[in-house]
Every structure is written in C-alpha cells, then in structure tokens.
Amino acid sequence: MYRQLNESTVIQYLKKIPKFESLINNFTTAKEVGDGNLNFVYFIEQLNNSEKLVIKQAVPYLRCVGESYSLAKERMLFESKSLLQFAAIVPKHVPKIYHVDNEMSLVVMQCLDKHIIMRKGLIAEKVYSNFAEHIASFLSEVLFKTSSLYLSGKEKRILMQNYIANDELCKITEDFVFTCPYMQHETNPVNQALEVERQRVQEDDLFKLEALILKNKFMNQTDALLHGDLHTGSIMINQEETYVIDSEFAFYGPYGFDLGAMLANLLLAWVSHFERSNNKEYQKWLIDTAIGFYQKFEEKFLTLWNQHQGGGLVSSGFCSEILFQKYKKHYLLEILQDTIGYAGLKMARRILGIAGVAEIKDIQNEQARVRAEKFALNIAKELVKNRKAISNIFDVLPILQQEQQKYEQQRNYKAEHHTVS
C-alpha cells in the first residue's frame, strides 16, 4: 500500500527491505533534499558502509504547486523503467538503481553527492571538459539502440509498450512547450517588459506553423526512447563524471527533442553570461560545447550505424553502399533540423511560458534580465523559423552572432543613452 514517506519513516522503510537492513544503524539519517518541482528526494547517510543512498518518491500531486495539482504518482514507473533501460545501454552515465518499489512509487539509487546539478555549475562558471563527449555518448547510444536502426520492429514495439501510457507527462510537454507560451494563457507569467515581444510571437504565423509541425512530430513520431526533459537540471556532474537523472518524462518520440533540449539549455547558459559574468572565455566554452556535443553525437551515431546492421529498417543487402550513405545523410539531416526547431521552442518557452530557468530568471537587475530574455527569445525565433535552412550544426553560429550583434548594439545604445541623460 502506498504511503508518503518522511525523514523518519524512510529509515523504517529501508530497514524492512532485506538487502538494506544490514546497512542501517543507530546513526543512519534521512534528509529531504528535493529541490525539483515534482518529487521528494532523501539522502540516506551514515550507513554501515561508506556509501550513501538516495530515495526518490513520487507523490500524487505536483510538489511545487501542492495537492491541488494532481499528478499520478505512477510517473515513477516511467522513471525507474527508463533509468534501467538507459543503464542497460550506457551504464556510465546513469545512476545505479538498487531497488524499485512500484507500489510505493519510489526508487532507491546511487547517491550522487560528489556531483552538482549542472545548471548550478554553469551559473558558477564551471568548465566541464568531458561533458560534450559524455552527453554525446549517452544520446547517441540511447537514441540509436532504441530505434528501428538497431532493433527489429517487434523489439521496438515491445519497448514502446513500456512508455506508451506516459500520458500525463507528455501532456505537460504538449501544453507547456508547444502551446500555451505562444498564445494567451493563464499559466504564462506576467512580464510587462516582454509584452510587445509576446504579442509578436503570438502573431508570428511562420513561428507558430513550425510549432504545430514540431508538436505533431512530438505526438506522432516514435523514433526512439527519449529522456523527455533533458535540460541541464536533469544532469548531475563533476569534472570526471556525468549522470543523467529525472527521466519521468521518458517516452518514444522524435530524436530531435532530447538533442534540442540539450542545445537550448547550453545556449540559454551562454546568453545568461552576457549579463551574469561577461566571461568571454567561459562563453566560448559554452558555445564550443553546444556545437561540439552535437557534432560528436552525429559522429557516434553514424559509427554505431556503420557497426550494426541488424535493425528492422534497413535490411542487410537491401541497398548499395553508396545509397546507404546517401540515406544516412538524409536521415541525419532531418534529425539536425528537428533538433534546431525543438531547441528554439525549448528556449522560447523558458522565456514566455510558466517554467523559467534559474540562469536567466535569477538575474537580479530587471533591465539586465529583460535584455537577456529578449536576446534568448530572438535566437529562439530564428532557430524555429529557419530550421529548414540549416544543413550543418555550424550553421547555428551565424544566427548566434547576428543576434549577439543586435543585443550588443541595443545594450550600448541604452548605456550611452543613460550616460547622456
């Protein structure tokens, strides 16, 4: 029977599970540390070994809003299933799962206390030299090995069955990434300084047409098993290691959605540092990482495709090597263009929609924050509207430069204006 745990009952719970019983002693403590929107997270310390444990439990409502916003606790099912699935493919970048209790909607896993949430690291100007390589490994392995390029039609359909009922969290994305931010909606934050920009997006038919096309793909294209919410807050990191967590949004969707989320969040970090630190060297690392992880993803994905011929899509002997290479190019181009589009929508929704991101939202000076918001939004619009003109990840750079120039002109003009008056 489900019951919501707290700092004291969580210890009693663990004690009753044979594999954990012997680890508990009189000093063992549980500390609630969840700072996310959805769940409760406990650090279990002072165990009879040097390890710590984490317990994550879902509650039947949206934690950040309260019991009035119900959200089925069964979401934990999708999280534990997908973490186990990811771990089977690329164990290096997924926390170890020690115990899953579906009835209690909880999972006991590796404690990542030598790591921090990547978003916080990026705000603090930390460089993670291995990150591009790590996340490219994670994404290429997971996306390739859950797709019909690697699995037979049947194997893929069996996997899909595990995630097809993840309606509630898919609906959150459908609403809050693809829809509400670009129309009049009560969930959108009021931000007087952005009202003109908001209005422009609402009347921008090209932007909204692409939003519909990308939403349709999100709802009806089942390329691979996605994390579903792969922002820098879903990554635990230090100099050596990168772990992907919080995969309750996992579902079968278009490749570009996870890739786009990653790209968007690195670009948001880059934008934020124009107002946060103006640390050019750090910003260069951010851009190199945003471009570099995608480049590495493509390389690794292609390498996997060249190595594995068993998938249901391209039967062995179906086509000549020349045609196969041509098809791979065509296939990767569509992933790239989708990635660009999803990145744009992911950035736009963070500015216009209900869920902002700390690196921008927490900029204290209001003028500076609004400048960063407009800057990010302009990039977002360009990515969404011009995605079909992009044939290489490097094509993103001129868009960023162009928007950076506009932003700097604006800022200098304002600065001068301020000096004169």
Next chain:
Amino acid sequence: MYRQLNESTVIQYLKKIPKFESLINNFTTAKEVGDGNLNFVYFIEQLNNSEKLVIKQAVPYLRCVGESYSLAKERMLFESKSLLQFAAIVPKHVPKIYHVDNEMSLVVMQCLDKHIIMRKGLIAEKVYSNFAEHIASFLSEVLFKTSSLYLSGKEKRILMQNYIANDELCKITEDFVFTCPYMQHETNPVNQALEVERQRVQEDDLFKLEALILKNKFMNQTDALLHGDLHTGSIMINQEETYVIDSEFAFYGPYGFDLGAMLANLLLAWVSHFERSNNKEYQKWLIDTAIGFYQKFEEKFLTLWNQHQGGGLVSSGFCSEILFQKYKKHYLLEILQDTIGYAGLKMARRILGIAGVAEIKDIQNEQARVRAEKFALNIAKELVKNRKAISNIFDVLPILQQEQQKYEQQRNYKAEHHTVS
C-alpha cells in the same frame, strides 16, 4: 482452450453460446468458404431466422502455406478489436460483430452473402457508383477520429495500446511491401520476362531511397488507426453497400498507407483492363473512382477538421483562422504525397513480390500479362519517385497518360512487328 473448428464442430460451438443456441435447428449447416491466405471462414445457414452468420477463425499458421509457416492466431484479436473500433466510428461500412472469442481466436459476424469481393467485381467489369463516396467516408471518418486532430494525446495513446503488439503482421508488410520485392530475395517469384525490369528497380537509387523513407514512416509515424491491408480484396460490395473486412493488419501508422493501398488497387484494376476487356468506358469509371475517392476523402477530412476542435494537436485559440487554414493545407499535402508513394510501392510489390493480384496474375496470355505487369510497374516507379512533385490528386493523371502512351506504342509496335514477320 483453443481448438480448430471444422464444418461440424462449428455448429456445436455455436449451440453452447446462449445467444446463438435458440437459432440452431436440425437443418443448420456450416460451410467453409474462406479463400483468403490466412484464416478459415464458415457460412452458417438455415438458422431459426432469415439471417445467416459468418464465423471466422484464425489458425496458428499461414493457411495458404500450411503449418510450416507459423503465424500467431492472436491476430484475430487485432481484427476483432479494429472492426469494433471502425464500427463505432462508421457502422455503415463495417460488418456487425455478434460475438468475439479471444481464446478460440474467432469472431461471429454479419454474413455478407449479398455482396462480393470487390476485386472479383472489378474483374467482371461491374460499376459501383457509390463506392468512391463510401470508401471516402470510411477513410476520412476512421483516420480523422483516431488521430490527434480529434483525440487528446491520452485518448490516442490508450487506443494505440490495443494495436502496438501487432508485430507479426506489421513485419509481413515491412518485408513484403517495403523490402524483399526490391532486392534479391527467395520469396520473389521467378519471372524471366521481367528480369530486366527487376534489375532496374534493384539499381534505382531514387526509388529505393523513397522506399526507405516510406518504410521509416510506416515503422515510426503513428498518425491514425489504419486497416493496414486495404486492397479491393478486403472489401465486400454490391450496388448499394460497401463493407470493409479483414483488418488483422490494423495498427497505428501513417495516414497515406491505407489511402495509397486503395489508390494502387484501383489503378491495378485499370491497367488490367487494357489486356482484359479494353472497355474504355469501364476504365474511365475506374480512373474517376481512383481520383474521385481521394478528392472526396480530402473534402470529408477537412469538413471533419472544421467541425471538431477538441483534439490534442491544435488547441482552441492557438492560432488565427488564416494560419489554421494554411496548416491544414500543409498537413493534407503531406498525406497526399505519402499516399502517392505508398500507392507506388503497393503496385510495385504486386508485380515484383510474392503476392500478386488476380486481375493481373490471371491474364492467361503470357505476353499480355507481362505487358500489363510492365505497365503497372512503370506507373509504380513514377509515383514513388515523383511523389514530392505532386500537389493535387489530379497530378496523377499526366503520369498515367504518359505511361499509357508508352504502353500503347509498345503494344502497337509489337503488333505490327508480329504482322510483318
């Protein structure tokens, strides 16, 4: 417990089911009439009312090959579920289902003995004036009302769960529509007179690239609940009524697949009559029907879309009327182009692959049959390779005319040559 029925045990089976018990008398007979590839079908006659019944039972192998080719009898599950689903949406064009027995892999349904299999009707030059209207109704209603244009994301996912495990029959399509006919494969029929054409297709990179793109959509795009095998052999018809049967291939896939199957089979009938009857008036009806059903489908689909605003994809208030119309155009164009591509592959596979169609295969004169085969294959190749240039269903006509001219020149040349020699 499953057991395979025969003409005598089927009566005993019915007697034990309360709702049928009172219908059985001493004269009630069962006659096996299945001429399909997969199942056994019994007509139950002389019941205690004027009605007849049909019982369809699946066996755990492919009937036309024998017990050596195993095929799970659970396919009947997908057939009965989908027929019930179709009937809930458009009852006029689906036989009534009286009883479903999943354990026995059978379904008891309305006997359509005043109707014939449409393929046979088309061979016999029968005109069905209502058919275009009927099949357009069936397709527009079913495709629209099982899509995210009508259902919420959640409702659609719940429906999808019913069909996602239909692996075996999807695999048959993946292999025998998209793959084997266009490569060297043991299942392809040996047809010396077509070997040059077969070779050409195998080396035609543009054709095979499109075949891969369309196969990828088949495997990864879940627009709507499809019949999955909508040829003229899956339709029971007379002057007044049209019924869709045999939906064991039902699954969530791209709209264009069912539409393309329908188009392909009407075009194959048209081609066949150049060698069968040369009945120009009848051929005109076939072409009018091939174009007309699609035109009506588009109209009806758009009307439904204009009437219903509740689907998960386009939220009410999201976009202006002008943008919405633009998006609908874009959406319908993709359906059309997919339809053309799938029609081409469906035609090509009937010529090059394991499963031929009676209207062409049964042409007795070998020269005539090969002429028809080449004619059909040429149309198929044009449709597959030029699908992206088509923006209106009428754009198919110049392709047909061009191939008809080539075919007639060829025939006349051969005829003259024959006269001279």
